[in-house]
Amino acid sequence: MENNSMIHVENLQKHFKKAIKEPGLKGSIKALFNPKYDVVKAVDGISFDVEAGEIIGFIGPNGAGKSTVIKMLTGILTPSEGFCRINGHIPTENRKAYVKEIGVVFGQRTQLWWDLALRETYMVLKEIYDVSDEDYEKRMAFLNEVLDLEDFITSPVRTLSLGQRMRADIAAALLHNPKVLFLDEPTVGLDVVAKDNIRKAIQLINKESGTTVILTTHDLEDIELLCKRIVMVDKGKKVFDGELSTLRQQYGQMRELTFELNKEADMEKLTYDQKFNFAEDDLKLETKGNEVKVRFNTDIASVEEMLSFTLSKVHVKDISVKDADIEEIIRRLYKGGGEAV
Amino acid sequence: MRKYFKLHRIFIAQDLKKLMEYKVDFLMGAIGFVLVQAVKILTLGIIFASIPALAYKVNGQVVDSWTFNEVLFIYGFSLIPKGIDHLLFDNLWGMGYWVVAKGDFDKYLTRPVNSWFYVLTEKFCVDAFGDLFVGIVLVVYSVLSMPADIAANINWFRLIPVAFVIPFAVMIYTSVKTATAAISFWTKRSGHITHMCYMTNEFASYPAKIYNNVVKTIITYILPFALTAYYPAIYLLRGESVWSLPVTIGVSAVLFFISQLVWKLGEKAYESAGS
Amino acid sequence: MSKLRKYTPFTRAGIMESVTYRANFLFFLLGEIMKCFVMFFVWKAVFDSSSGETLFGFSYDNMVVYLFISFLSGYITYSDGSYAIGKEILDGSVVMRMIKPIDFDMCFLFQELGNKIISFSLIFLPITAGVEIYRFVINGRLMLDIPMLLLFLVSMVLAYGINFYFNLSYGFLAFFLKNLWGTDIIKGAVVDFLSGATIPLAFMGGFGYVLQFLPFASLSYTPVMIYMGMYGAKKIIFYLGLQVFWLVIFALISKLVLKLAMKRLVVHGG
Numbered sequence: 005m006e007n008n009s010m011i012h013v014e015n016l017q018k019h020f021k022k023a024i025k026e027p028g029l030k031g032s033i034k035a036l037f038n039p040k041y042d043v044v045k046a047v048d049g050i051s052f053d054v055e056a057g058e059i060i061g062f063i064g065p066n067g068a069g070k071s072t073v074i075k076m077l078t079g080i081l082t083p084s085e086g087f088c089r090i091n092g093h094i095p096t097e098n099r100k101a102y103v104k105e106i107g108v109v110f111g112q113r114t115q116l117w118w119d120l121a122l123r124e125t126y127m128v129l130k131e132i133y134d135v136s137d138e139d140y141e142k143r144m145a146f147l148n149e150v151l152d153l154e155d156f157i158t159s160p161v162r163t164l165s166l167g168q169r170m171r172a173d174i175a176a177a178l179l180h181n182p183k184v185l186f187l188d189e190p191t192v193g194l195d196v197v198a199k200d201n202i203r204k205a206i207q208l209i210n211k212e213s214g215t216t217v218i219l220t221t222h223d224l225e226d227i228e229l230l231c232k233r234i235v236m237v238d239k240g241k242k243v244f245d246g247e248l249s250t251l252r253q254q255y256g257q258m259r260e261l262t263f264e265l266n267k268e269a270d271m272e273k274l275t276y277d278q279k280f281n282f283a284e285d286d287l288k289l290e291t292k293g294n295e296v297k298v299r300f301n302t303d304i305a306s307v308e309e310m311l312s313f314t315l316s317k318v319h320v321k322d323i324s325v326k327d328a329d330i331e332e333i334i335r336r337l338y339k340g341g342g343e344a345v
Numbered sequence: 346m347r348k349y350f351k352l353h354r355i356f357i358a359q360d361l362k363k364l365m366e367y368k369v370d371f372l373m374g375a376i377g378f379v380l381v382q383a384v385k386i387l388t389l390g391i392i393f394a395s396i397p398a399l400a401y402k403v404n405g406q407v408v409d410s411w412t413f414n415e416v417l418f419i420y421g422f423s424l425i426p427k428g429i430d431h432l433l434f435d436n437l438w439g440m441g442y443w444v445v446a447k448g449d450f451d452k453y454l455t456r457p458v459n460s461w462f463y464v465l466t467e468k469f470c471v472d473a474f475g476d477l478f479v480g481i482v483l484v485v486y487s488v489l490s491m492p493a494d495i496a497a498n499i500n501w502f503r504l505i506p507v508a509f510v511i512p513f514a515v516m517i518y519t520s521v522k523t524a525t526a527a528i529s530f531w532t533k534r535s536g537h538i539t540h541m542c543y544m545t546n547e548f549a550s551y552p553a554k555i556y557n558n559v560v561k562t563i564i565t566y567i568l569p570f571a572l573t574a575y576y577p578a579i580y581l582l583r584g585e586s587v588w589s590l591p592v593t594i595g596v597s598a599v600l601f602f603i604s605q606l607v608w609k610l611g612e613k614a615y616e617s618a619g620s
Numbered sequence: 621m622s623k624l625r626k627y628t629p630f631t632r633a634g635i636m637e638s639v640t641y642r643a644n645f646l647f648f649l650l651g652e653i654m655k656c657f658v659m660f661f662v663w664k665a666v667f668d669s670s671s672g673e674t675l676f677g678f679s680y681d682n683m684v685v686y687l688f689i690s691f692l693s694g695y696i697t698y699s700d701g702s703y704a705i706g707k708e709i710l711d712g713s714v715v716m717r718m719i720k721p722i723d724f725d726m727c728f729l730f731q732e733l734g735n736k737i738i739s740f741s742l743i744f745l746p747i748t749a750g751v752e753i754y755r756f757v758i759n760g761r762l763m764l765d766i767p768m769l770l771l772f773l774v775s776m777v778l779a780y781g782i783n784f785y786f787n788l789s790y791g792f793l794a795f796f797l798k799n800l801w802g803t804d805i806i807k808g809a810v811v812d813f814l815s816g817a818t819i820p821l822a823f824m825g826g827f828g829y830v831l832q833f834l835p836f837a838s839l840s841y842t843p844v845m846i847y848m849g850m851y852g853a854k855k856i857i858f859y860l861g862l863q864v865f866w867l868v869i870f871a872l873i874s875k876l877v878l879k880l881a882m883k884r885l886v887v888h889g890g
Contacts, residue, residue: 079454082615131351132348369802373803373806376806383809387813537645541650543651
């Protein structure tokens with residue numbers, strides 16, 4: 005079937021052979037003489053489409069296969085099965101022509117040269133991507149405006165702060181005005197201000213240049229501020245594909261109540277499950293000394309009901325209510341999907 | 346191609362700048378390399394002090410022999426292609442030792458340039474000046490101090506074909522490193538295999554005739570380091586082994602082709618690191 | 621003894637590390653032993669070129685034995701504490717070792733002993749067997765002398781000790797030198813030559829004679845000469861004693877340099 009989307013992914017799979025090693029001295033000696041392997045399906049049949057100009061969030065727990073998908077989309081890994089097509093290119097077929105049209109940023113490690121001054125880094129990239137002098141000037145002016153590179157453009161990369169380095173990395177990925185930008189955890193390890201800067205920049209770039217953005221992250225805020233649509237994977241399979249608000253409605257009804265009891269023994273008075281009839285998955289209690297954490301499903305009991313019940317039963321200090329984090333949503337989503345564990 | 350030269354220039358300038366920054370480190374490294382060579386030459390000197398010339402005998406009959414100056418010349422010459430490879434293409438070592446294992450090869454694949462060229466251009470190894478310096482000094486010194494009857498065999502017009510062959514000799518070094526570094530795409534680490542094959546070049550610094558047939562075949566055709574040193578050097582000195590010049594070109598071309606093939610296949614098998 | 625027990629985990633770790641990288645080690649070794657084979661042929665040509673059967677008391681067969689046994693002992697007694705320690709000093713991770721209630725040098729010693737157990741078990745037998753078969757074929761009878769072999773092992777242990785403390789002292793110098801691999805290469809070249817690892821000291825005339833008493837000879841020349849049976853009983857006792865002497869000296873020097881280095885570290889810290 006013909007389709008014209010910017011990114012088309014069909015039944016994408018990647019299998020790795022993994023050595024099985026038993027722990028300890030004995031294990032490593034055993035593995036030496038008789039190595040055993042397991043085939044791990046890191047990505048197990050994922051399909052989706054992305055339209056030009058979209059920003060999509062690509063999320064999932066650690067080891068879900070996100071990075072492996074990104075690495076296949078960017079031409080680093082060759083798929084074991086299935087295929088992906090980006091702007092008419094199959095990544096591994098004509099790698100050099102293809103990567104000219106994409107920009108890639110890996111948050112965990114820089115792709116810049118440690119010892120080069122940033123300006124020289126961009127000169128190298130200009131050569132690598134055959135950017136004309138005129139385009140280079142224009143592009144640098146734009147990136148400078150968006151990412152504020154001026155302050156550190158003459159410094160060697162190794163001297164940059166993490167936030168500066170990330171801005172530098174993003175600019176490096178955009179110098180050749182790619183059609184698609186892949187961002188693998190662009191905010192990891194950054195402080196609040198730096199995160200905010202990066203997010204604004206991504207938004208602006210998407211708007212001004214119409215760049216399609218694929219973003220992986222663990223930070224729910226990244227997703228909320230940037231992405232309308234998310235694709236979620238777990239154990240190598242796609243478990244959700246749609247708008248963030250839909251996800252919230254379907255699975256994000258969990259809230260978290262945190263407070264401190266005056267007396268540890270008071271815990272027994274908090275008989276939530278009797279009062280509201282929670283099913284097993286809808287309520288989770290964690291206590292550590294006087295500290296109590298209650299996760300609950302707002303479909304069963306509203307925040308107001310829970311609060312007033314708690315306050316009527318016990319004396320507490322410092323009570324707070326939080327949204328369930330992304331990991332929690334993923335966890336529930338996975339169970340809700342009915343997949344076997 | 347011009348693109349790669351331009352890139353290489355930027356990194357060369359950068360590494361030279363770094364050299365100025367870390368003068369002491371560079372100096373220590375260079376002295377170290379010179380000293381390593383000095384010890385080897387001193388050893389040769391001690392050996393030769395007790396014999397008139399290095400002889401190759403078959404059934405008790407002297408078939409060929411080399412004076413100390415000639416051995417020094419061959420030894421010095423061997424450092425030149427080796428040094429050029431070391432100077433320009435040293436980055437290949439990192440591939441097998443850590444780049445692939447740590448998943449750092451990713452960055453080479455996200456750029457619209459040939460990944461092999463890209464790896465090559467990234468580093469300019471100034472330490473190699475030590476090797477090149479010693480090599481050139483030895484070649485010049487051995488010629489200048491040569492007895493007249495031996496010097497009379499040298500025809501300087503032979504420098505033209507030899508100079509033509511040197512890039513192919515360098516290619517032998519680079520191809521051996523490339524092919525063995527590419528093994529890491531499958532095994533994650535292969536630096537020690539590179540080391541093993543690279544060390545075969547130790548055989549190249551002495552007259553190839555003194556080795557038995559197995560060694561001779563290996564260093565002429567399989568890991569053909571003799572083509573980078575003994576053969577061109579003895580051709581320059583005496584006009585012997587003319588056949589080795591076209592063989593060098595042919596063998597290095599084949600080796601280059603094989604190394605590129607292994608690299609290309611390896612790239613497809615590359616598994617990156619992490620999830 | 622119980623005081624040493626707490627270091628056995630380091631030995632265990634050393635063993636595991638060596639087992640894991642066994643294949644790498646063997647490839648590396650094959651590369652290094654290539655030099656012996658080069659010299660094997662070069663010496664053959666040298667002896668062919670000489671009018672006499674022997675050079676400085678060495679026959680060609682002696683020379684071959686010398687080549688491979690000095691390679692073997694060099695490999696087993698080699699200690700790279702200097703590089704490991706120097707690196708930790710330069711990147712500051714040495715502090716992590718200092719805040720633990722254990723002796724700094726002992727950690728390295730015991731970890732390296734773990735490595736050595738594996739490398740010894742991997743290469744000792746093949747190389748000595750190779751050398752003995754070679755001697756057997758040449759001489760028509762078994763040349764292996766068990767008491768000499770045992771004394772050789774003793775001498776190697778001493779050589780390793782000297783090497784260890786020598787390198788340790790040298791590694792501590794990283795506090796002052798701030799440069800590692802350059803000076804390491806220089807050190808390697810000088811030690812190789814002065815210890816007789818590249819050519820027997822007997823070839824060096826009067827200079828070589830003096831060198832026999834310096835610590836470098838204790839690193840490599842002494843054990844090899846014992847293995848080859850070049851020393852009589854008196855000489856063996858003398859040179860083993862000399863090895864013990866140098867071992868003590870370098871152990872003391874390393875303690876001294878460590879003390880100086882610690883003072884320096886305190887000044888640097890903050």
